Amino acid sequence: MKKKMIALVLTAxxxxxxxxxxxxxxxxxxxxxxxxxxxSVAPIVENGTTLVPLRLISETLGAEVSWxxxxxQATIQTAAYTVVFTVDSKSxxxxxQGKTLLSAPKLINGSTMVPIRAFAEAIGATVNYDASSNTAxxxxxxxxxxxxxxxxxxxxxxxxxxxxxxxxxxxxxxSVTVAGGGSGAGIKDADAGTVxxxxxxxxxxxxxxxxxxxxxxxxxxxxxxxxxxxxxKNLTKEQAAKIFLGETxxxxxxxxxxxxxMVMTRETGSGTRxxxxxMILSKESVVExxxxxxxxxLIKQAVAKDKNAVGFDSIGFVDGTVKAVSLDGKxxxxxxxxxxxxxxxRQLFCCTKGAATGVSAMFIDYLRSKDCxxxxxxxxxxxxxx
Amino acid sequence: xxxxxxxxxxxxxxxxxLSAISVAVIASVFLFIFHKAYPVLRExxxxxxxxxxxxxxxxxxxxxxxxxxxxxxxxxxLISGTLLTSGIALLFAAIIGIGASTAICEYAPRRVSxxxxxxxxxxxxxxxxxxxxxxxxxxxxxxxxxxxTTDRQIxxxxxxxxxxxxxxSASVVLTFMIVPTVVSLSVDAIRAVPHSHRETGYAxxxxxxxxxxxxxxxxxxxxxxxxxxxxxxxxxxxxIAVSMVCGGxxxxxxxxxxxxxxxxxxxxxxxxxxxxxxxxxxxxxxSALFACGAVLLIIGAVLSLGAKAxxxxxxxxxxxxx
Numbered sequence: 001m002k003k004k005m006i007a008l009v010l011t012a013x014x015x016x017x018x019x020x021x022x023x024x025x026x027x028x029x030x031x032x033x034x035x036x037x038x039x040s041v042a043p044i045v046e047n048g049t050t051l052v053p054l055r056l057i058s059e060t061l062g063a064e065v066s067w068x069x070x071x072x073q074a075t076i077q078t079a080a081y082t083v084v085f086t087v088d089s090k091s092x093x094x095x096x097q098g099k100t101l102l103s104a105p106k107l108i109n110g111s112t113m114v115p116i117r118a119f120a121e122a123i124g125a126t127v128n129y130d131a132s133s134n135t136a137x138x139x140x141x142x143x144x145x146x147x148x149x150x151x152x153x154x155x156x157x158x159x160x161x162x163x164x165x166x167x168x169x170x171x172x173x174x175s176v177t178v179a180g181g182g183s184g185a186g187i188k189d190a191d192a193g194t195v196x197x198x199x200x201x202x203x204x205x206x207x208x209x210x211x212x213x214x215x216x217x218x219x220x221x222x223x224x225x226x227x228x229x230x231x232x233k234n235l236t237k238e239q240a241a242k243i244f245l246g247e248t249x250x251x252x253x254x255x256x257x258x259x260x261x262m263v264m265t266r267e268t269g270s271g272t273r274x275x276x277x278x279m280i281l282s283k284e285s286v287v288e289x290x291x292x293x294x295x296x297x298l299i300k301q302a303v304a305k306d307k308n309a310v311g312f313d314s315i316g317f318v319d320g321t322v323k324a325v326s327l328d329g330k331x332x333x334x335x336x337x338x339x340x341x342x343x344x345x346r347q348l349f350c351c352t353k354g355a356a357t358g359v360s361a362m363f364i365d366y367l368r369s370k371d372c373x374x375x376x377x378x379x380x381x382x383x384x385x386x
Numbered sequence: 387x388x389x390x391x392x393x394x395x396x397x398x399x400x401x402x403x404l405s406a407i408s409v410a411v412i413a414s415v416f417l418f419i420f421h422k423a424y425p426v427l428r429e430x431x432x433x434x435x436x437x438x439x440x441x442x443x444x445x446x447x448x449x450x451x452x453x454x455x456x457x458x459x460x461x462x463x464l465i466s467g468t469l470l471t472s473g474i475a476l477l478f479a480a481i482i483g484i485g486a487s488t489a490i491c492e493y494a495p496r497r498v499s500x501x502x503x504x505x506x507x508x509x510x511x512x513x514x515x516x517x518x519x520x521x522x523x524x525x526x527x528x529x530x531x532x533x534x535t536t537d538r539q540i541x542x543x544x545x546x547x548x549x550x551x552x553x554x555s556a557s558v559v560l561t562f563m564i565v566p567t568v569v570s571l572s573v574d575a576i577r578a579v580p581h582s583h584r585e586t587g588y589a590x591x592x593x594x595x596x597x598x599x600x601x602x603x604x605x606x607x608x609x610x611x612x613x614x615x616x617x618x619x620x621x622x623x624x625x626i627a628v629s630m631v632c633g634g635x636x637x638x639x640x641x642x643x644x645x646x647x648x649x650x651x652x653x654x655x656x657x658x659x660x661x662x663x664x665x666x667x668x669x670x671x672x673s674a675l676f677a678c679g680a681v682l683l684i685i686g687a688v689l690s691l692g693a694k695a696x697x698x699x700x701x702x703x704x705x706x707x708x
Contacts (some may be wrong), residue, residue: 034537079648085649181663181664182664182665183664183665183667184664184665184666184667184668184671185446185663185667186666187667188666188667205451207451207453210665215576249543249544250540259536260536260539260540260543260545261546261551262539263547266664267450267661267662267664267665268445268448268662268664268665268671269635269662269663269664269665269666269667269671270445270664285442285445285446285451288442288635289439289543289544289545289546289547289635290547290643291633291634291635292634292635292661293634293650294661294664308539339638377647
């Protein structure tokens, strides 16, 4: 009995030590852009190569991961690079070019572990290993320098501005200017090369996509806004369409008071207007008598000032000064945009002439990173990328 | 000796060169604008000047593919907007400006007039966006309060949405901008009238008002006219301030509406370029906006030639030799 017990204890101890020898021998720390990461599956070191969970680095560095289950292939895309890893294979590709790893990516507890150095260097980040603290340090968004000019959609402007403020705070040699002008201007300027990145709140046309590369950076919904004192709470898509086409002219026809409907719109060229026309007006134009405004802020102010006004704006711009009516009974909110029930959800884009490179690509990667999506996109009232 | 002559000629040559450069720059600006505007000018032809519908057309042009651009435009609404806002503003400015400059030169005590003149010159150099802001903060709400009622809004809803941003507000804001120019040139003209002229009048027993009305103002007329022409130029070309208060729609005045036309939105050519620049990505819109610029140039040229002719006639009538 006793012998058995001792044997059991010894075996158990051996198993534990062996296990910890395999894993705990390398409790390697990981710091990305100055922030210590605590992934659910700890990074491991194999043959001198540090393997980290793919999801962690892709989210942190703003890369998009797509899986090919049957081939065991993970395709990781940043704005500038496409890296393909295959589980249990030492060969990988960077923008289609074949390369060889020292240690193959592998699956641990359902997490794909990839070599951090190979990945980070493939996308242009710098990696340092500090032996004394056993820590791998990756610098990507903290290693940006140069100048960036951005303009376009006034819907996206607050996001880009907040991102620019954050990145210029982290990088001494980086200067970013963000301007508005509307989606049309952003697309035109990006194509003409007068800005590095154009912002658009509408899908680009086939013509535009010939020369421009497009990157989705946030989700959004278009809210129909009225004055806070307006008793109307809900509009059907059909009612909304009739209002913006000028067929319904009095609030009493849609359950409001006997008052004229003053339609506020955005100027031609606004991505928000284009998207509205496409989504609920079947590509027809907003009524000609509607008062045009040149930015998301101005249309909101106009609606906030006029008791009988109706307008539309990104849900990121809706605040206490105006009231968003629900559409077909669905409230205009992040939740309904994400679950797809809200009738006017859309994506917001950045575009660059040709594929994004260098600091432009890094800026777009930052916009798509978890940090920006959580702390800027969601906080400003927009909807995170799926 | 010869060297000295060369050296003496250098400044002259430099001046010729610089003048040639500025002429070339101006000419290339004209060429560039008309080159860019050409597609729309060619497709629209005369109808550009005699038909309306700009707001709808710009929307169609924006959605038209670059391969098959929509280039048929009618600027009548914009041209009437330009001429109406500037015309009304000029009328207001002439009344206010001539009155003010007479008061400054003939009635105000020396110290007061010196102070007023410096204020006026300061106003004349104020950036137009400031006038636009003043317009939004004061003129637009005032016009709204005075003239816009819910009943009127309902009555005219089929024509336009009545708000404080309209032809009247745009004209008033333009008046603010033109008056300083008119006043400062008129003051110079009135001051240039020799004192002996006035004394001759008094010697004939004329009253002060008579001297001002019959002698000073007529003699100063060419200078005052120059001020009005400059003011008109500023009014026609003003973009930002007007675009902030005009309502942004190229509404074509409708005779059946009478005075209500003053409460309709308007969109002068220069403001159209500002407001519609959001849609510049489209080739057709770009050409249309350059066409606005070209039409502005044409209007400006016609007006300045017209003003010259009028001035010539006035001088003849006043008995000056050419």
